[in-house]
Amino acid sequence: MQCSYFDAAACRSCTLMGQAYTDQLAAKQQHCAHLLAGYPELSWLPAVPSRESGYRNKAKMVVSGTVEEPTLGILDADGHGVDLTSCGITAQELRDTFPSLAAFVTRARLTPYDVPRRRGELKYVLLTASPDGELMLRLVLRSTESVVRIRKHLPWLLDALPRLAVVTVNLQPQHKAVLEGEEEIVLTERATLRMPVGDAVLHLRPQSFFQTNTDIASALYRQGREWVDEADPASVWDLYCGVGGFALHRAGRGRSVTGIEISAEAVASAETSRDEAGLEGLTFLAGDATAFALAAPGPPELVIVNPPRRGVGAQLAAWLETSGVRRVIYSSCNARSLASDLAAMPSLRPTRARVLDMFPQTTHYEVITLLERA
Structure with a gap:
């Protein structure tokens, strides 16, 4: 993709502009694999490409x-x-x-x-x-x-x-x-x-966060859904749930799903989506993800985390390490903080991972990993 703004040096936000897209995607895959090279048992699924242009919603x-x-x-x-x-x-x-x-x-x-x-x-x-x-x-x-x-x-x-x-x-x-x-x-x-994405219709309120690339967000939720369905847990936490994308895709089937998000606006959005879909067993709470986990009487069977760029941090990583939870699905927009968090959870080993190109023309990407207790 070529951009007249980039060529004229009027805007240089897209630092990879002008590079072949196949090379961009391969470099992101290599970058992530390098950061997670300490896990030889990790199986990589094919990277998910995006449209090169017109992808920002x-x-x-x-x-x-x-x-x-x-x-x-x-x-x-x-x-x-x-x-x-x-x-x-x-x-x-x-x-x-x-x-x-x-x-x-x-x-x-x-x-x-x-x-x-x-x-x-x-x-x-x-x-x-x-x-x-x-x-x-x-x-x-x-x-x-x-x-x-x-x-x-x-x-x-x-x-x-x-x-x-x-x-x-x-x-x-x-x-x-x-x-x-x-x-x-x-x-x-x-x-x-209204944001129809994958199997769910999300409701986005003005101050709610939503992924920038709708097609890749749909692929991200689809991958999470496949791993949850494979494990078929009776109870799930979706920490840093935002407007409820992961939680709404895996509610039902008699499963108890709890979404935690610091933004009350995002929680209100998620509740609207839940109520419109008539989903039972799905609860959304406004609060800090780490504080919720530390105060809980026990872990669920599976935890989904989708933290901001800084990662889950030392406290939540330590809780996940000692909690006994069998599986964690970790969706990250910063593979460096993901690698740091994984080092703090040695008992939870990444077994599968997939890079999704949420931000073409830039060095940023999303990676989703399945962690299983050794």
């Missing part, structure tokens, strides 16, 4: 420029806007909205935030697309000053973008590198975006 666009001529993209080293509305890794349905969103900025008189001068209102446009083509739009503002105008002109935007299902305002008043604030104002009747 979300766009996080910095708004800059002026009311009359806004830019949507990133900031350069001096804090000035760089237009990225033709970014090739962004899904086409997102790129198609950008002209209307720019026009809406002008129509509603939303002053772009000027980072160097610390003036203005509209900081970011956050846009997410579902597999069905529906869209969620979040406007990150410094204050409520322009909310009345947004409401006034929202019918025009909904008419221009009929697939727009959820529109919100997020308030982030601070001048610092924080994407969003705590307060969210929902402007549409619907507050969640």
Whole structure:
């Protein structure tokens, strides 16, 4: 894949841009295998490739420029806007909205935030697309000053973008590198975006995390489902469950599944999905995964962990090591922290692993491993 922004040095976020995709995928497989080379019994499943372009289901666009001529993209080293509305890794349905969103900025008189001068209102446009083509739009503002105008002109935007299902305002008043604030104002009747993924329909609320690449997320959940079904445990914990992707795929069959997630927004999303599907035996709780495990009277038969880049950490790794749980499915977006966590759990040996290319054109990837107690 070639990118005019990369070639012009306007954006270098995709560090592998221009390299043959087969070489990118092979290098990621080799990198992960090198980090886990201490486990000779580990069997590698074929890596899961992604589409090279148009794979991102979300766009996080910095708004800059002026009311009359806004830019949507990133900031350069001096804090000035760089237009990225033709970014090739962004899904086409997102790129198609950008002209209307720019026009809406002008129509509603939303002053772009000027980072160097610390003036203005509209900081970011956050846009997410579902597999069905529906869209969620979040406007990150410094204050409520322009909310009345947004409401006034929202019918025009909904008419221009009929697939727009959820529109919100997020308030982030601070001048610092924080994407969003705590307060969210929902402007549409619907507050969640339906995300059909694999065997489940997930409901994404505005502040809930979801994987950037829907196709690879589906493959990830499918792999987890296969390993859970193979073990057929009566009880499962899904730690760092997010909006419930793994848990929702493996609930039912008389199985007890508990999902733990620190984000209350994500838990609310997961509960909506569970209730709509009518799944029994599935519980979601908002809380810290490590604290939950340490306070539990005993382990389940199988644990799924899908931690952030830092990994599960020393405390949870130590608990898993001594808990007696027979199997762990570990989904990681950082193979280095995975390797560190595995070293702290010597009794849980990785027996199978698979690299999934969640982020083509970059060095990042997802890897899912099955650990079994020696």
